[in-house]
Amino acid sequence: MKEKSTSFDIAYRAGVSQSTVSRALRNSPLVNAATRSKIQAIAKELNYKVDKNASNLRSQQSDTIALLLFEDPTNDDSAINPFFLSMLGSITRACASKGYDLLVSFQQASEDWHADFEDSNKADGLILLGYGDYVDYEEKLVKLLDQGTHFVRWGAEVKHLPIISVGCDNFTGGKEITEHIIKLGRKSFAFLGSASSHAPEFFERYKGHCQALKAHQLTVNPALQFNAMYTEESGYQAACRLINSGESFDAICAACDLIAVGAMRALQEHGFKIPEQVSVVGFDDIAIASFTFPPLTTVKQDTKLAGELLVNTLLSLIHGEEASTTLIPPELVMRKSCAS
Amino acid sequence: MKEKSTSFDIAYRAGVSQSTVSRALRNSPLVNAATRSKIQAIAKELNYKVDKNASNLRSQQSDTIALLLFEDPTNDDSAINPFFLSMLGSITRACASKGYDLLVSFQQASEDWHADFEDSNKADGLILLGYGDYVDYEEKLVKLLDQGTHFVRWGAEVKHLPIISVGCDNFTGGKEITEHIIKLGRKSFAFLGSASSHAPEFFERYKGHCQALKAHQLTVNPALQFNAMYTEESGYQAACRLINSGESFDAICAACDLIAVGAMRALQEHGFKIPEQVSVVGFDDIAIASFTFPPLTTVKQDTKLAGELLVNTLLSLIHGEEASTTLIPPELVMRKSCAS
DNA sequence: ACGATTTACTTTATCGTTTTCATCGAAAAA
């Protein structure tokens, strides 16, 4: 196995200095076209690749961005939420199209992630992805800000801090999907998902939900709100609690698709007909949603657009350009889990 | 925003030389415990992080592995196959637990990927993931081998080359799932998925399928084999071709779950009852499989195990240890899409 | 008590680039 060649080897063969080689390989106009192509030919022949470590060290940039995925530590060996998986896919694609490498990393919210990737020069910037619980998360965001780290968050806007976010308009989504069912004639709405600021996106969806109810002179019954995490199992259990509560209801708004899927399972086990007796809706539009029985009516978050926005925004930040928080409009996806 | 501090800053404050700092931070036993902790304290206080580029450059290793995901260029804006997404998740986790960073990259089989990541010292090794079409893929594998690049493939064993692979035992999986339906009493089996070596894993499954048929004195009817790619749409179309062919059949073995899902859609649109008239099975056990109607009986590939195996094997290779190709045993997952 | 280890550092070389600064011949301007 041959030694890996360096720019000096090429310089030697081309009969020029190493610095000329470096310039030629980066298509610098400072080097004569003839020598440039000669050098490039030799480089190709030797199968030469610039050493990224050396290059990054000198130029102080890595052309790499890091994606930090936050997951609830409690369910760490279960599958990753398909919604985030889908985001991951689109972010990967978006990065590639911009010529950036993507470093993917899982983090537990509790860890010392805040000062790792950009500080060690492994990445030029960070994308933070996950359902954010703000308990001590926010304090770390502030630290990132202090350090001048470039980063973009996925999620609800943080009003009181100069943090750039890209997120879905959860409030509007929650409102519109609820209005949709209201128009179908349902009266008693249960909401499955957290109604507290610990889960900001769920909370926004809940607020939109309530807003829609009020706008149509329907009462918001707190006894019909049940907490649930973003898992199928959690949705199943919340629905069981709902059913056992004895409250009557004819519609369920789930804070995310996985919850909705779990809820449908619980309902069907208890003999409820969907959508005849109960209309069910979710949020996210994960792949599973179109294959459930009945197919789930939900709110689509455009992950492709989101991924592109996330990396474009981050890149702007890195390049010192202006950037601002963006909300992606939600989109209703009507399927069969609702009826009048 | 303060300058980022270097090991010299720490050395200055601690009153020692820079190299002592370097050692202290790596917990070298060569430095006195007292000074070591003093240095580490200062480092923490200054929020110092070692510069990975400098460190990697000097030590010639990156503690990073690259995951190359191959996707069919034709469907590049559609969603990524959930099976690979799931693998991605488990590989990410496995890497993290070993203290390695993960660089994720999409590649088109046609591109010049073979010499990029390890040659440029961005990664210490490669994981190759994707349904492999061997046309000019193999030639690149040989190049990787020549270069001494450390890599592991996901997929069927490559018999004639010293390449380490981790894969599912597709043959056995295909055989067992087919036997399962045979025992249920079905007689006319259609197979949806490529039966050629261009799609090695599908081909293996097909061979297992045929083997099972023969072992039970059933005929393999070539007119009941239809090509399909690994997408839902492709499965749908293959099933339509099957239906329109006029051949009679009472069971469909799909080469992967997505194909099965598409096939079920086609069957139901044409009024077939699943599983009463037609039994359907898939392969992979993607998340969707448990939510289809009826829930899909399939062969589970344990992605968690696969991810761990992939990174452990690669790490062995990197560290110069012995490693060998591994086959993961498939596991039947009985659900409701088959009946006697 | 005296050379031989050990312990705890410091010095110096090195990794392979990018980048600044200096150079040098030739064409253009004076």
Added chain:
DNA sequence: TTTTTCGATGAAAACGATAAAGTAAATCGT
């Protein structure tokens, strides 16, 4: 002819760590 200006290149200084080699003081065995 002499001086400028440029276009093209080379030499050398970073970049920020790690690793090998060197040094002084403390510890040791006999």
